[in-house]
Amino acid sequence: MTTTQLAQHHHIDAILSYAEDDLRTGTLPGELIGRSWKRCIQQYGLDPSRPRSARIVTHQTLREHQDSVDEFLNVARAGVEQLYGMVAQLGYVLLLTDHRGITVQYLGNKHSDRRLRQAGLYLGADWSEQYAGTCAVGTCIEEHEALTCHRVDHFDATHIELTCTSAPIRDPSGKLLAVLDISALDSPHARHSQTFALNLTQLYARMIEDAYFLRRYRNQVIFRCDASREFVQVNGQYLFAIDEQGRVEASNTAGRDLIADTPFDAGQDGKPALTQLFECQLEDIWSIPFDQDDQVRAFRHQGSGATFFAALVQPCNARSRKTDEESPDTREAVPELDALAADDPVMRRTLGLARRLRNRDVGLLILGETGTGKEVLARAIHDSSHRSKRGFVAVNCAAIPESLIESELFGYVSGAFTGARAKGMRGLIQQADGGTLFLDEIGDMPLQLQTRLLRVLSEGEILPIGADAPVRINCRVIAATHQNLEELIRTGEFRADLYYRLNGATLRLPPLRQRADRQYVIQSVLNKLVSDGGLPDIRLRADAMSAMLAYRWPGNIRQLVNALAFAEATSEGAEITASDLPEECVEGQGSPITLxxxxxxxxxxxxxxxxxxxxxxxxxxxxxxxxxxxxxxxxxxxxxxxxxxxxxxxxxxxxx
Incomplete structure (x- = not known):
């Protein structure tokens, strides 16, 4: 008998002895674990001598469980990924289950994929106590409290090398919504080694729960308070959704506990008013945003007399509106530019500059990685400018053969060279007369043509090949590149004078992986794909959105367009799931992808x-x-x- 088999045999004896109230054998479990062992045998009829293999539900069943918590998964994603980033290097995997114990989101090390799946630490695994026996997730569901199930605490003898820590996540009514769990295949023997894991899991469970509360009640005023004035605006512990009379419509777990500790005369619905929880009048609550510079006000708790600091989170439609002079949001709408981003700081600055310069004949240089949408931005600037009724001519300087680029740009007259058209040809620059000339990948333009382009920009005229007299042109030039032009100038590959002529202002586009509004971009690209193709409406399910938000998108928006087109074409029904996405977009979901x-x-x-x-x-x-x-x-x-x-x-x- 191996060491592992011997340890499992002793563990089975300890469980059976405890269940029979014969405490002479084995190590006594804690009271909570002991209750779970007895439930496993007396209520569920589980036999510790007959371990069960991990149960992974079918794909269809998993989708049903994910669909039931779809809105919650969208909210929880950021907290789940952040927590996993903190514990991954310590050997943990992360599970998020619904209230029935089915794993609806999973992050783990793909290199240990086989072992993790065998242990049940995997997407779709059933960790209910009725099936898996005593475990962190299942016992958390039954006991409604956070716990660590460490090694021999597990009912199943094949799990005695695991350590699992879970914390409950409740909905605004107090019902169990989900369980957050971090687990490791191998762990130290000492139970106290998991103390930090328990505290960390509880912290993130609370953060996710509060984020979901704020999402659910985003259209109501929320009274947020904390024992610390400095933290209340960013991490207020107590959340109360209130109506116009200051009555509490809903509260988070900490808020419900505070209500339970407060003596008050409940009405018919049992909902207190804030004036019953704190020593204040209704006008004291509504004046919070105006009385102090930091928009925080102190209140004394009715029950304990403790001081709390409160702030109001108001829905968008209830916030006071500033005057046109005060509010930047009342500026003139520019739909062509406004549609390119949501709330990303870099894009806000870029689009703000583009808005101010769109009707100025200032040279613009757009910088950004390949696929970030440089031509889209240039076209939006053109379409929103006074030149919009004339042409927008895009030239990819890297795509035109060097032998043809001069004739393509400047055109030629009849008989200029062998093979020329009989009537000659207007060059791309001349075609942009009155409109906008967009020079993409300007860093790849040959030096000889850079000299001629500089003359065009300086003198406002072009000389077609074979022509005797120049032709006047009036076009706005927008250039773009993914290269470092200053470095090319240093190495003699780009003219400094052309650079300064083009670079009246620089507009920078961040890569998709760095944008704070990635979700908006993804949804916008999908909407455009549907509308342009005349396709039936289709939605992104939470697992697909999570996978796309986690992916690094080396090809940026250009790659995103292709990925969504593929997913739409291969999806069944009216929604796109993670399994519909190209493999490269989901293959890294087991662990964060580094550069x-x-x-x-x-x-x-x-x-x-x-x-x-x-x-x-x-x-x-x-x-x-x-x-x-x-x-x-x-x-x-x-x-x-x-x-x-x-x-x-x-x-x-x-x-x-």
Missing amino acids: EDSLAESKSPLEEALQECHWNISRVARRFGVSRPTVYRWMSRQGIELPRFLGKAEAPGSQD
């Missing part, structure tokens, strides 16, 4: 960067914010070699 992971495990981002930077390793390293040796290590792992024509110019020790 090094995404570059080291997938050739496309690194190869694309190398090609765009003309195999200049120093430039690639600066783009990703890493050292040159790191780039070489990524290349080695992927089998990428420098092209032979580079020779030794970019040896690992060289500098560009």
Whole structure:
């Protein structure tokens, strides 16, 4: 008999002895665990000598459980991912179950996927006490309190090497809504090693519960209070949704506990007014936003006499409106620009600058990674400007062969060269006369043409190939690039005078992975896909949205468009689930994807960067914010070699 088998045998004897009130054998469990052991045997008829294999529900059953808590999962996502980021390196996985114990969200290490699935630490696993026996999730559901089920606390002998810590999440009425759990396959023997895990899980369970409360009552005034004046605005412990008379419509768990500790005369509905909980008048509550500079006011609790500090969270439709001079939100609407972002700080600044400059003939330079929407922004600026009735001509300087770019840009007259059209051709610059010329990937324009373009911008005229006289043009030029033009100037690959002529103002587009409004962008792209294609309405389920929000999107919005088009085409019914998304968008859901992971495990981002930077390793390293040796290590792992024509110019020790 192996050591593990012997330990399991002793564990089975200890459970049976405890259940029979024969306390001479084994280690006594705590009172809570003991109650659970007895329930397992006396109520559920479980046999500790016959362990059950992990139960993973079917895909259809899982979807039904996820659908029942869809709104909650949308709210919980951020807290779940943040908590997992804190405990992943310690060997924990994270489970979020519904009130029946079915795992509806899971984050774990994909390298331990097989062991985790066998142990039931997996998406769709059933951790109800009736099936799995004493465990953190199931016992939390039965006991309605946070706990750690550590090693031999488990009823199932095959689980005695696990440590699991769970905390309940309740809905605004106080009913159990979900259970948050962190578990580890291997753990220290000492129970006190999990004290911090218990406190951390309880903290995040409370944060998720409060976030869900705020979402549910976003259209009501919320009275938020705390024992600390400094924390009440950001982390108020007690939340009360109130009506116009100051009566409590709902409260979070801490708020319900405070109500229970307060003597008051309940009305027919049993709901107190805030004036019964605190020593105050109704006008004292409504004046909170105006009496103090920090919009916080102190109240004394009716029961204990303790001091609480309160702030009001008001719904958008109830907030006082500022005058046109005071409020930036009353500025002129520019739908073409406003539709490009929601609440992202970088995009707010970029679109604010674009709004002010859209009717000015100032050169604009748009910077951003490939696929971030540089042409979309340029077109929106054109469409919202006084030039919108004339043409918008987009030129990809990297896509036109160098042998043709001059004729494409400047045009030519009849007979200018062999093969020319009999009537000549108006160049792209001339086609943009009166409108906007968008020069995408300007960093890839040959130096010779940079000189000619500079003359066009300086003199406002072009000379078609073979022409004797210049042609006057009046167009606004917007340029864009993903490259570092200042670096290209330093290496002699881009003209400084052209750069300063183009760069009247710089508009920066953040990569999709850094945008705070990713959810808005994803939904907007889906809506446009549906409307442009005349498709039936389709929605993103919470698991699909969570997967897309967690993905790094190396191809940015361009990749997002393709991913959603794929998902829409392959989905069944009127919703997109995580299983409908391309594999690369969901394969990293077991653990957070780092920059090094995404570059080291997938050739496309690194190869694309190398090609765009003309195999200049120093430039690639600066783009990703890493050292040159790191780039070489990524290349080695992927089998990428420098092209032979580079020779030794970019040896690992060289500098560009």
